[in-house]
Amino acid sequence: MFESVPPRAYGGTERVVSYLTEELVARGHSVTLFASGDSETRAHLVPAAPRSLRLEGGAQDALALHMGMLLDAYARAREFDVIHCHTDYIGLPFTPRSKVPTVLTLHGRLDIPEVHPVYRAFPDVALVSISDAQRHPLAGVRWAATVHHGLPPDLYRFHPGGGKHLLFLGRISPEKRPDIAIRVAIRAGVPLRIAAKVDKVDQPYFERVVRPMLDHPLVEWLGEVDDGEKERLLGEAIALMFPIDWPEPFGMVMIESLACGTPVIARRRGSVPEVIVDGHTGFLCETEDEMVAAVARVAEIPRRSCRATFEAHFTAGRMAEGYLRVYGREADRALRGKTRSLAVREIVPVVGTA
Amino acid sequence: MFESVPPRAYGGTERVVSYLTEELVARGHSVTLFASGDSETRAHLVPAAPRSLRLEGGAQDALALHMGMLLDAYARAREFDVIHCHTDYIGLPFTPRSKVPTVLTLHGRLDIPEVHPVYRAFPDVALVSISDAQRHPLAGVRWAATVHHGLPPDLYRFHPGGGKHLLFLGRISPEKRPDIAIRVAIRAGVPLRIAAKVDKVDQPYFERVVRPMLDHPLVEWLGEVDDGEKERLLGEAIALMFPIDWPEPFGMVMIESLACGTPVIARRRGSVPEVIVDGHTGFLCETEDEMVAAVARVAEIPRRSCRATFEAHFTAGRMAEGYLRVYGREADRALRGKTRSLAVREIVPVVGTA
Numbered sequence: 134m135f136e137s138v139p140p141r142a143y144g145g146t147e148r149v150v151s152y153l154t155e156e157l158v159a160r161g162h163s164v165t166l167f168a169s170g171d172s173e174t175r176a177h178l179v180p181a182a183p184r185s186l187r188l189e190g191g192a193q194d195a196l197a198l199h200m201g202m203l204l205d206a207y208a209r210a211r212e213f214d215v216i217h218c219h220t221d222y223i224g225l226p227f228t229p230r231s232k233v234p235t236v237l238t239l240h241g242r243l244d245i246p247e248v249h250p251v252y253r254a255f256p257d258v259a260l261v262s263i264s265d266a267q268r269h270p271l272a273g274v275r276w277a278a279t280v281h282h283g284l285p286p287d288l289y290r291f292h293p294g295g296g297k298h299l300l301f302l303g304r305i306s307p308e309k310r311p312d313i314a315i316r317v318a319i320r321a322g323v324p325l326r327i328a329a330k331v332d333k334v335d336q337p338y339f340e341r342v343v344r345p346m347l348d349h350p351l352v353e354w355l356g357e358v359d360d361g362e363k364e365r366l367l368g369e370a371i372a373l374m375f376p377i378d379w380p381e382p383f384g385m386v387m388i389e390s391l392a393c394g395t396p397v398i399a400r401r402r403g404s405v406p407e408v409i410v411d412g413h414t415g416f417l418c419e420t421e422d423e424m425v426a427a428v429a430r431v432a433e434i435p436r437r438s439c440r441a442t443f444e445a446h447f448t449a450g451r452m453a454e455g456y457l458r459v460y461g462r463e464a465d466r467a468l469r470g471k472t473r474s475l476a477v478r479e480i481v482p483v484v485g486t487a
Numbered sequence: 488m489f490e491s492v493p494p495r496a497y498g499g500t501e502r503v504v505s506y507l508t509e510e511l512v513a514r515g516h517s518v519t520l521f522a523s524g525d526s527e528t529r530a531h532l533v534p535a536a537p538r539s540l541r542l543e544g545g546a547q548d549a550l551a552l553h554m555g556m557l558l559d560a561y562a563r564a565r566e567f568d569v570i571h572c573h574t575d576y577i578g579l580p581f582t583p584r585s586k587v588p589t590v591l592t593l594h595g596r597l598d599i600p601e602v603h604p605v606y607r608a609f610p611d612v613a614l615v616s617i618s619d620a621q622r623h624p625l626a627g628v629r630w631a632a633t634v635h636h637g638l639p640p641d642l643y644r645f646h647p648g649g650g651k652h653l654l655f656l657g658r659i660s661p662e663k664r665p666d667i668a669i670r671v672a673i674r675a676g677v678p679l680r681i682a683a684k685v686d687k688v689d690q691p692y693f694e695r696v697v698r699p700m701l702d703h704p705l706v707e708w709l710g711e712v713d714d715g716e717k718e719r720l721l722g723e724a725i726a727l728m729f730p731i732d733w734p735e736p737f738g739m740v741m742i743e744s745l746a747c748g749t750p751v752i753a754r755r756r757g758s759v760p761e762v763i764v765d766g767h768t769g770f771l772c773e774t775e776d777e778m779v780a781a782v783a784r785v786a787e788i789p790r791r792s793c794r795a796t797f798e799a800h801f802t803a804g805r806m807a808e809g810y811l812r813v814y815g816r817e818a819d820r821a822l823r824g825k826t827r828s829l830a831v832r833e834i835v836p837v838v839g840t841a
Binding site for chain 1: 536545548550551552554555556557562577579580581583584602604605608
């Protein structure tokens with residue numbers, strides 16, 4: 134609820150919930166979406182706040198608004214076959230009273246010890262990870278599936294040509310390691326475009342580390358860009374540079390890049406090895422030397438392979454199929470264990486980040 | 488859990504929970520306290536975090552820690568006759584599954600609309616307000632009682648003499664109106680001591696509004712003071728200045744002042760008219776003119792009346808009796824409504840602010 138569905142500004146969770154919701158509706162499922170009232174959807178929208186909290190600014194207690202949304206959703210639980218929750222752990226205490234199964238997609242990192250006992254306390258909830266890597270810190274819970282994020286296939290078009298520059302895209306922060314991207318590009322002698330926003334919290338890092346590196350003639354700083362610009366930049370790139378140094382649960386920009394046909398030069402962290410196949414859709418590296426060598430070889434990778442991998446594994450359709458399998462299993466499980474209605478017909482994504 | 492019980496630094500809720508817990512233990516009740524592990528209590532302490540979160544600094548997810556604490560408390564619910572919760576609304580979703588009644592003391596202001604539906608959704612929970620005034624914004628819930636805060640009777644000694652200065656004590660912030668206290672003291676020609684901390688968020692207000700007023704020879708700025716210093720300053724004051732302009736749910740400093748025998752010159756906001764009796768333990772004013780007149784008359788108020796009012800209405804013993812009545816009624820109610828164990832013998836304060 135911090136953003137509308139889909140989000141007007143940055144909002145990873147809301148974007149994925151939107152893609153999933155519209156795909157489920159397109160497949161004929163009846164979906165009720167609990168989200169901020171300025172959301173746009175073909176599902177039945179239940180406005181849990183008049184406007185997204187980031188726009189609103191006036192909401193003094195976001196947690197209470199999310200609690201209210203969960204109360205509404207669970208009060209109506211009997212209308213649904215499955216409740217699909219995207220609000221981290223805050224919905225868990227509502228689940229034991231409900232006969233309707235809850236599927237909970239975890240969108241954040243899980244290496245924060247204080248959240249572990251909370252997830253473990255609700256073994257009836259089907260947890261979905263957005264990558265296998267995301268699960269590592271959290272054992273002893275009921276993992277129902279990994280469902281990788283997906284994009285509508287036409288959101289980013291295939292760009293067969295490619296261009297001459299490397300691209301760093303997203304957010305400037307220490308763990309994204311833009312400094313590595315810059316050093317590698319300079320050593321490889323290939324131009325690098327940087328299209329990234331700088332959050333307030335990362336401003337000191339940007340000033341201290343990144344800005345002094347932007348003077349080099351091979352480095353072009355573009356600042357924050359919109360979605361159309363993003364596609365153009367991806368389409369014109371010979372490779373996306375993704376030298377992250379944190380266990381990112383799922384890096385959306387990797388599949389955006391593949392959708393455009395652009396291979397990814399990445400470090401083996403978090404979800405990266407599940408998304409990029411070394412030598413096929415990019416290169417998995419560790420050191421800067423390896424990344425410089427990868428830049429030299431990246432033209433060997435057919436752009437069509439990248440797009441084909443995207444279409445086979447990372448579309449909204451593939452994501453919806455993954456979730457429908459989980460919904461079906463959980464509805465069956467509830468049917469066997471408790472008294473339950475019939476098939477998966479109605480799904481309720483509850484959106485928001487606590 | 489943001490502070491230990493009792494708190495080492497500022498922590499209103501934790502301080503009250505400590506006074507209540509120790510008083511209940513002293514009266515022979517068996518009490519289990521869920522709180523941070525560095526708490527000091529004669530009750531059974533269940534450490535819900537090794538150290539208070541304000542000291543710890545390392546806890547990345549305070550909400551998850553509070554959820555974990557609530558999970559533990561409600562998992563053990565059958566051991567207790569009553570669960571007394573101090574964590575605002577976050578414990579509510581745990582209550583419907585429990586046969587043990589929950590008493591929830593609301594410590595904050597309630598004029599935030601998004602919290603209302605959450606409280607209304609759990610009519611089985613006995614809500615306790617810390618003043619009648621606090622209830623106004625929140626109708627349609629089950630108010631079980633108002634229980635004013637209380638202090639151990641020997642925490643602040645009676646100071647029969649009083650002194651020659653007025654005192655502003657607490658925190659500098661716009662809604663506490665230190666500017667009014669200063670103007671009134673100057674117009675009345677009586678020295679004013681200001682013993683107050685300035686939080687980071689209030690620093691601009693302090694610099695812009697308050698600091699320029701501190702130069703006057705009648706005004707003495709003392710900054711933040713410790714508990715011992717606080718008692719000395721209260722004991723030496725002819726009156727406490729409390730010209731607040733917000734609906735403070737309960738102003739602890741008023742009863743600290745009465746305990747020392749010091750009358751209070753206050754504005755009629757929030758809990759003030761429930762604590763101060765006009766002409767008997769201080770003066771209730773609206774305008775600065777009225778406050779200037781009150782300063783001139785305040786010597787008429789016998790300091791012994793203030794202490795007597797404190798002893799009759801605002802001790803930890805009186806607070807404990809108020810809560811014991813609520814525990815008893817709720818245990819009876821649970822006994823009639825559901826299957827329940829016997830008497831109020833074991834009470835679990837769960838502490839923390841969400």
